[in-house]
Amino acid sequence: MRLPLLRDPGDIATAVLARARALGFSAAGLVDAAPLGSHDRYRAWVAAGHAGDMEYMTEPASVAARADLSALLPEVASALVVALPYGRLPLPPAHAGRVAAYAQGEDYHLVMKTRLHRLGRELPALAGRPVAWRVCVDTAPVLERELASRAGLGFVGKNTALIAPGAGSAFLLGELLMDLPLAPVAAGADTSMRCGRCTECIDRCPTGALGERTLDARLCISYLTIEWTGIIPLALRPLVGTWVYGCDICQDVCPFNEGAGAAVRDPELAPRARLTAIDLPRLIGIGTAQHRKLVRRTALRRAPREQLQRNACVAAGNVTDAAAWPALVEALSAAVLAGHPLVRGHAAWALGRLSQGKGDRAALALAAAREKEEDPWIVRELMLACDPREERNEH
Numbered sequence: 122m123r124l125p126l127l128r129d130p131g132d133i134a135t136a137v138l139a140r141a142r143a144l145g146f147s148a149a150g151l152v153d154a155a156p157l158g159s160h161d162r163y164r165a166w167v168a169a170g171h172a173g174d175m176e177y178m179t180e181p182a183s184v185a186a187r188a189d190l191s192a193l194l195p196e197v198a199s200a201l202v203v204a205l206p207y208g209r210l211p212l213p214p215a216h217a218g219r220v221a222a223y224a225q226g227e228d229y230h231l232v233m234k235t236r237l238h239r240l241g242r243e244l245p246a247l248a249g250r251p252v253a254w255r256v257c258v259d260t261a262p263v264l265e266r267e268l269a270s271r272a273g274l275g276f277v278g279k280n281t282a283l284i285a286p287g288a289g290s291a292f293l294l295g296e297l298l299m300d301l302p303l304a305p306v307a308a309g310a311d312t313s314m315r316c317g318r319c320t321e322c323i324d325r326c327p328t329g330a331l332g333e334r335t336l337d338a339r340l341c342i343s344y345l346t347i348e349w350t351g352i353i354p355l356a357l358r359p360l361v362g363t364w365v366y367g368c369d370i371c372q373d374v375c376p377f378n379e380g381a382g383a384a385v386r387d388p389e390l391a392p393r394a395r396l397t398a399i400d401l402p403r404l405i406g407i408g409t410a411q412h413r414k415l416v417r418r419t420a421l422r423r424a425p426r427e428q429l430q431r432n433a434c435v436a437a438g439n440v441t442d443a444a445a446w447p448a449l450v451e452a453l454s455a456a457v458l459a460g461h462p463l464v465r466g467h468a469a470w471a472l473g474r475l476s477q478g479k480g481d482r483a484a485l486a487l488a489a490a491r492e493k494e495e496d497p498w499i500v501r502e503l504m505l506a507c508d509p510r511e512e513r514n515e516h
């Protein structure tokens with residue numbers, strides 16, 4: 122049962138939005154709890170297989186929940202939608218591994234949740250009655266971009282990002298669902314602006330993952346490096362470049378991200394020095410304790426150690442300098458049959474890319490590994506790495 126409001130709803134809305142700004146959110150708007158109009162688009166996206174292996178996007182219960190906010194809070198009557206800016210960052214040196222800008226600072230899930238929970242706890246005082254509320258950030262089954270565009274935070278670009286003209290798209294989204302029947306209040310972004318004839322993001326995406334306002338996650342570097350725990354398909358590995366966690370290309374090339382507004386960053390999301398330019402050889406051979414330190418309180422906690430090592434191997438295979446050779450050889454040979462197969466297989470690929478031919482250190486390591494290796498997939502990788510013509514025969 123929803124309790125009546127004892128204070129003027131307009132005053133409550135103003136107070137909630139003011140608190141959101143005071144807590145450091147760069148934009149905030151209010152939406153009502155009407156069903157999510159783009160649920161059909163999302164269902165079609167899942168049906169087309171574009172969600173890949175992300176079970177939290179494809180499980181029937183999770184698909185159904187995204188139709189209506191009441192699946193998350195039965196009494197919901199409105200939602201506060203907020204933006205937390207992480208800002209664009211300069212490019213690291215060409216030989217370094219890259220971490221997406223959003224992931225270089227404090228884990229935004231922690232930052233967003235702490236602030237929204239604080240606001241949730243303040244709601245009874247602001248509304249003058251008990252309030253049912255729930256915080257959603259990222260992994261909750263919510264179509265956050267639709268909610269954000271409805272809340273006037275921006276528009277959905279062809280790169281599928283929520284773009285706020287003047288502020289770009291380098292910000293994260295979060296929601297506070299409430300049982301307060303508040304009227305919608307737009308955050309104030311100029312949502313009449315659109316991409317127009319620009320197709321820069323679609324043209325510059327290395328893997329061709331983007332259609333107009335739709336993305337095939339299975340091809341996206343962000344998915345491959347963060348979500349995908351398996352073998353990175355051979356054809357995609359060279360296209361991953363030096364990304365070891367996420368990808369910013371379709372936002373970096375966007376003209377809406379050129380202005381000073383896109384550089385605004387919440388102080389809590391300031392980049393950690395250890396993540397601004399990843400030392401690839403170090404990451405390839407990273408131990409458990411060092412790994413724990415590297416990912417501590419950052420979004421990188423999401424990826425297991427061997428996944429980051431796998432990503433580092435692929436990135437090293439895409440860098441032409443030889444600094445990563447010893448680490449790759451070590452990953453392949455010293456740890457053979459002890460190291461994680463995912464790392465051994467991708468290290469083999471990287472060495473195959475870096476080897477100049479028979480007799481060099483990479484070729485010798487590959488040949489030695491071929492003698493010992495028993496995992497059929499890695500044996501295949503080793504064959505391809507030793508003789509790239511095999512790869513051509515593959516396709």
Ligand code: B12
Pocket residue numbers: 158159160162163166175178221222223258259260261262263264265266267277280281282283284290291292293294295334335336338341343344347348366367368369371
């Ligand atoms: C799954 C997911 C991914 C997947 C798939 C991405 C995708 N585009 O779907 C992968 C792993 C690839 C990914 C990558 C990234 N992600 Co992500 N991701 C999500 C997540 C969890 C769900 C997104 C989703 O529902 N996808 C399904 C598709 C169908 O939905 P959609 O693209 O959001 O589009 C919806 C609306 O925009 C609307 N819509 C689109 N066009 C139109 C047009 C009309 C006319 C209408 C009416 C509606 C409409 O319909 C769609 C269905 O509702 C959200 C958090 C959340 N709970 O929403 C974060 C989220 C979208 N990701 C985010 C970020 C930051 C990223 C990355 C930038 C991270 C990085 N640097 O590597 C990249 C960007 C890649 C990209 N171009 O999207 C932010 C985006 C913030 C913003 N400003 O837009 C979110 C909102 C997380 C957050 N809480 O801040 N992500």
Ligand code: SF4
Pocket residue numbers: 325326327328329330331336340341342343368369370371372
């Ligand atoms: S995040 Fe990278 S790979 Fe994914 S769609 Fe954008 S440019 Fe393409």
Ligand code: SF4
Pocket residue numbers: 278279280281315316319320321322323371374375376377
């Ligand atoms: S790069 Fe161009 S097409 Fe892509 S989102 Fe930005 S303005 Fe739109």
